[in-house]
Amino acid sequence: xxxxxxxxxxxxxxxxxxxxxxxxxxxxxxxxxxxxxxxxxxxxxxxxxxxxxxxxxxxxxxxxxxxxxxxxxxxxxxxxxxxxxxxxxxxxxxxxxxxxxxxxxxxxxxxxxxxxxxxxxxxxxxxxxxxxxxxxxxxxxxxxxxxxxxxxxxxxxxxxxxxxxxxxxxxxxxxxxxxxxxxxxxxxxxxxxxxxxxxxxxxxxxxxxxxxxxxxxxxxxxxxxxxxxxxxxxxxxxxxxxxxxxxxxxxxxxxxxxxxxxxxxxxxxxxxxxxxxxxxxxxxxxxxxxxxxxxxxxxxxxxxxxxxxxxxxxxxxxxxxxxxxxxxxxxxxxxxxxxxxxxxxxxxxxxxxxxxxxxxxxxxxxxxxxxxxxxxxxxxxxxxxxxxxxxxxxxxxxxxxxxxxxxxxxxxxxxxxxxxxxxxxxxxxxxxxxxxxxxxxxxxxxxxxxxxxxxxxxxxxx
Ligand SMILES: [Zn+2]
Numbered sequence: 511x512x513x514x515x516x517x518x519x520x521x522x523x524x525x526x527x528x529x530x531x532x533x534x535x536x537x538x539x540x541x542x543x544x545x546x547x548x549x550x551x552x553x554x555x556x557x558x559x560x561x562x563x564x565x566x567x568x569x570x571x572x573x574x575x576x577x578x579x580x581x582x583x584x585x586x587x588x589x590x591x592x593x594x595x596x597x598x599x600x601x602x603x604x605x606x607x608x609x610x611x612x613x614x615x616x617x618x619x620x621x622x623x624x625x626x627x628x629x630x631x632x633x634x635x636x637x638x639x640x641x642x643x644x645x646x647x648x649x650x651x652x653x654x655x656x657x658x659x660x661x662x663x664x665x666x667x668x669x670x671x672x673x674x675x676x677x678x679x680x681x682x683x684x685x686x687x688x689x690x691x692x693x694x695x696x697x698x699x700x701x702x703x704x705x706x707x708x709x710x711x712x713x714x715x716x717x718x719x720x721x722x723x724x725x726x727x728x729x730x731x732x733x734x735x736x737x738x739x740x741x742x743x744x745x746x747x748x749x750x751x752x753x754x755x756x757x758x759x760x761x762x763x764x765x766x767x768x769x770x771x772x773x774x775x776x777x778x779x780x781x782x783x784x785x786x787x788x789x790x791x792x793x794x795x796x797x798x799x800x801x802x803x804x805x806x807x808x809x810x811x812x813x814x815x816x817x818x819x820x821x822x823x824x825x826x827x828x829x830x831x832x833x834x835x836x837x838x839x840x841x842x843x844x845x846x847x848x849x850x851x852x853x854x855x856x857x858x859x860x861x862x863x864x865x866x867x868x869x870x871x872x873x874x875x876x877x878x879x880x881x882x883x884x885x886x887x888x889x890x891x892x893x894x895x896x897x898x899x900x901x902x903x904x905x906x907x908x909x910x911x912x913x914x915x916x917x918x919x920x921x922x923x924x925x926x927x928x929x930x931x932x933x934x935x936x937x938x939x940x941x942x943x944x945x946x947x948x949x950x951x952x953x954x955x956x957x958x959x960x961x962x963x964x965x966x967x968x969x970x971x972x
Contacts, residue, residue, distance in 0.1 A: 512970070513530075514692070514719075514968070515560075516528055520964055524550065526571075529565075532663050535660055536560070537567045538567075539571070541584050542577040542578060543575050543580050543635070562587045566659055567594065572696055582637075582643075585644040586643075590647070591647070595648065596650065597650040598799075600648045601799070605789060605796070607641050608642075613853070614637075615638060618632040618634045662683065663684070667679060669709060670699055670710070671709040672696070672709075672915070673699070674759070674800065674804055675800070676699065683971075691715040691717070692717040698721060698915070698924050699915070706805065706914070717936070720948070721921075721939035722938065725918050725951070727947075729917045739778055742781060745840065746781055746841040748840070749841050752841075754872045755851050758787045761875060761914075762794075763794055765912075769783055774820075783823045783824065784845070785825050786846040788828075849883070851883040869905070870904060872909050873907070886902065887906065935952060935960045937961070
């Protein structure tokens with residue numbers, strides 16, 4: 511008997527965890543953290559509906575926290591087997607989870623010290639020690655190579671685009687004489703992106719688990735280069751400082767490469783770009799080590815004038831260098847994390863500059879509900895950063911068109927090569943309205959049966 515259980519990213523976008531059971535074999539696909547609203551985050555602390563010690567293999571699609579952020583916890587709870595992922599994903603995982611553990615420990619310590627917790631003691635979901643203990647289990651597997659879990663289950667990775675190393679997973683499960691093929695989309699990227707490879711054609715399968723983050727939306731056709739050109743030209747003219755909050759892995763490299771290319775093509779004046787994030791600097795090294803996994807030519811990551819290594823780009827690891835930026839006069843661009851202004855060095859820059867009308871804050875990408883990024887986007891006039899009230903006098907702009915997720919047209923385009931209708935297409939990794947919208951598109955355009963599983967629902971794959 512083959513069953514599939516949806517223990518995360520079911521009618522929500524985080525906490526991806528799908529348990530595939532093939533007779534006695536159990537494989538967990540993705541192991542993400544629940545993020546966002548409190549009631550969703552609390553799921554991270556509830557007991558798992560399965561015993562991790564009984565799982566035979568863990569397969570990871572890509573290194574975003576909503577797909578990997580529960581790994582040190584699941585190993586602490588007893589999972590001892592291999593954790594398969596592509597080689598760049600291994601490295602990003604190490605970087606990202608070490609950082610996540612450190613932040614959680616610091617945060618718990620701060621909450622306990624300031625008595626800010628509702629609990630007796632604030633605890634991290636996992637510690638640096640838990641993370642270090644888990645890392646030896648990470649097992650790299652190349653794209654397009656079949657990897658056996660055992661005689662009944664094997665899998666291979668297909669390029670999903672989205673972020674460095676991101677994969678869709680094709681699984682072949684053997685139940686006696688019967689062979690069932692299942693494809694897990696992972697997060698599907700976009701076509702023609704300057705940074706990531708295009709998603710690869712999906713194989714023919716019996717069952718499909720498809721993400722629906724933007725299942726109900728189309729991305730605006732706005733070309734980000736044009737918006738950046740205008741914004742930076744203005745900033746240079748006004749001698750102002752442009753602050754860009756950005757995720758350290760992927761988004762920072764995407765923006766920096768775009769800016770340096772615009773300088774090189776003389777579409778904007780030469781302006782200094784400060785990347786103030788130790789993690790972004792380390793992540794750039796990972797891009798350098800995996801040249802075939804993305805579209806940035808190697809010379810653009812090295813010491814060339816149109817590159818991350820350009821004279822215009824200043825990489826800042828140390829806190830001292832970060833503090834020095836407080837005295838910086840424009841024109842200049844500061845890129846720092848976190849992307850949604852939920853923490854990190856960007857908050858110090860914001861504290862220093864948000865009440866200065868010569869500052870422009872450019873928000874790129876998705877700002878989740880309740881984050882400082884979302885509140886500024888909605889035009890809040892006064893905010894508090896580290897408990898210090900500040901008037902918002904800086905200009906706040908929203909730059910769209912840089913999403914790393916396919917919209918529904920791109921998802922339908924990605925699905926085109928699947929000519930035979932899968933027996934069932936499960937729509938996951940989206941809010942309910944997005945899943946429903948994508949289900950409708952798939953029904954009307956392809957006439958495929960679809961299903962939107964509930965959290966912890968189990969379905970038999972017959
Ligand atoms: Zn993702």
